[in-house]
Amino acid sequence: MKKYPSASAYKNSRQSVVTIGTFDGVHIGHKAILKRLVETAKKENLDSVVLTFFPHPRMVLQQNVDIKLINTIEERTELLENTGLDHLVIHPFTHAFSRLTALEYVRDILVNSLKAKKIIIGYDHRFGRNRNADIEDLKEFGKTYNFEVEEISAKEIDDVAVSSTKIRKALNEGDIETANSYLGYDFMISGEVVKGKAIGRTINYPTANLKLKEKYKLVPKNGVYIVESTIEGEKKFGITSIGTNPTVGGTEKTIETHFLNFNKDLYGKEITIAFLKYIRDEETFDSVEILKREIEKDETFAKQFLEGRG
Numbered sequence: 094m095k096k097y098p099s100a101s102a103y104k105n106s107r108q109s110v111v112t113i114g115t116f117d118g119v120h121i122g123h124k125a126i127l128k129r130l131v132e133t134a135k136k137e138n139l140d141s142v143v144l145t146f147f148p149h150p151r152m153v154l155q156q157n158v159d160i161k162l163i164n165t166i167e168e169r170t171e172l173l174e175n176t177g178l179d180h181l182v183i184h185p186f187t188h189a190f191s192r193l194t195a196l197e198y199v200r201d202i203l204v205n206s207l208k209a210k211k212i213i214i215g216y217d218h219r220f221g222r223n224r225n226a227d228i229e230d231l232k233e234f235g236k237t238y239n240f241e242v243e244e245i246s247a248k249e250i251d252d253v254a255v256s257s258t259k260i261r262k263a264l265n266e267g268d269i270e271t272a273n274s275y276l277g278y279d280f281m282i283s284g285e286v287v288k289g290k291a292i293g294r295t296i297n298y299p300t301a302n303l304k305l306k307e308k309y310k311l312v313p314k315n316g317v318y319i320v321e322s323t324i325e326g327e328k329k330f331g332i333t334s335i336g337t338n339p340t341v342g343g344t345e346k347t348i349e350t351h352f353l354n355f356n357k358d359l360y361g362k363e364i365t366i367a368f369l370k371y372i373r374d375e376e377t378f379d380s381v382e383i384l385k386r387e388i389e390k391d392e393t394f395a396k397q398f399l400e401g402r403g
């Protein structure tokens with residue numbers, strides 16, 4: 094897959110089949126469309142192109158709303174690459190871009206830059222300044238500019254019944270199982286292991302504290318989770334606490350993981366944790382002793398869950 098930082102950076106003499114979207118999560122619904130894109134390209138001897146945008150339109154147009162995304166742009170790129178497409182165009186979504194008229198967008202971006210011969214798009218897709226053009230307008234433009242529009246019907250979309258919004262909601266409620274079933278993979282978070290207050294080791298539960306690279310990355314609801322990670326090539330399981338650690342008088346939100354059957358220094362390492370299951374809410378315990386006993390219970394619960402999974 095080739096990657097381009099804007100539509101104007103795309104250089105290719107071959108004609109293409111294009112699909113357009115923000116694709117946050119690259120969930121099972123997105124994957125069905127991307128599969129169709131890749132298959133159509135093969136069948137019709139075209140190059141497959143995904144046009145996606147970054148930052149997310151809502152990060153630019155509604156700056157007062159603190160939108161969180163399921164994937165960082167790095168994760169989105171990797172997930173899209175795994176679908177086997179030929180070209181990924183990550184176009185900067187700016188105010189100027191949002192002001193392009195439907196005609197300018199279709200002519201300059203889709204036709205002249207991306208050489209679209211075919212566009213595969215959802216029935217409810219809207220585009221151009223104030224999103225005032227729809228799929229019927231796109232079909233009309235197709236007559237002028239000689240491209241075909243393949244519509245993904247409401248039924249096809251409803252049958253999958255998945256959306257990035259539903260996944261964000263599930264994660265905000267700690268409903269990992271629902272989120273993962275919609276995503277088709279385990280929701281994950283990556284970051285560097287940084288120093289905390291060094292209290293963990295004093296209760297025999299050292300925790301690797303993750304520092305997120307991107308502040309727009311969605312973090313699931315505060316609470317305790319079972320996670321999986323790969324550390325130095327080895328699969329490890331852990332129990333992760335997300336929250337402010339009120340029991341030890343914390344105020345800052347942290348994401349910390351105690352890995353089971355593990356005892357090595359992780360400071361400065363980049364790790365990824367994939368969420369498997371929610372255990373419980375974060376609580377304020379009366380003492381660190383009680384907290385320790387509760388973490389022991391979390392550990393027992395996690396081990397039983399993982400054994401049950403085989």
Ligand SMILES: Cc1cc2nc3c(=O)[nH]c(=O)nc-3n(C[C@H](O)[C@H](O)[C@H](O)COP(=O)(O)O)c2cc1C
Pocket residue numbers: 289290291292293294298300302317332333334337338339340341349350351374375376377378384388391
């Ligand atoms: C599995 C697990 C569950 C936890 N649950 C809670 C909790 O319910 N309430 C709380 O205040 N802290 C909780 N903690 C966080 C501890 O307070 C924290 O790990 C400890 O303060 C160590 O912090 P440090 O990494 O800065 O040394 C939990 C930690 C783990 C590993």
Ligand SMILES: Nc1ncnc2c1ncn2[C@@H]1O[C@H](COP(=O)(O)OP(=O)(O)O)[C@@H](O)[C@H]1O
Pocket residue numbers: 286287288289290291292293294295298299300301302350351352353354355356357358359360
């Ligand atoms: N089983 C383990 N799980 C997580 N971290 C571990 C484990 N064993 C050792 N460590 C190391 O201990 C560090 C955490 O110790 P901790 O006392 O909680 O200090 P801190 O407050 O700096 O996180 C981790 O960053 C890692 O380097």
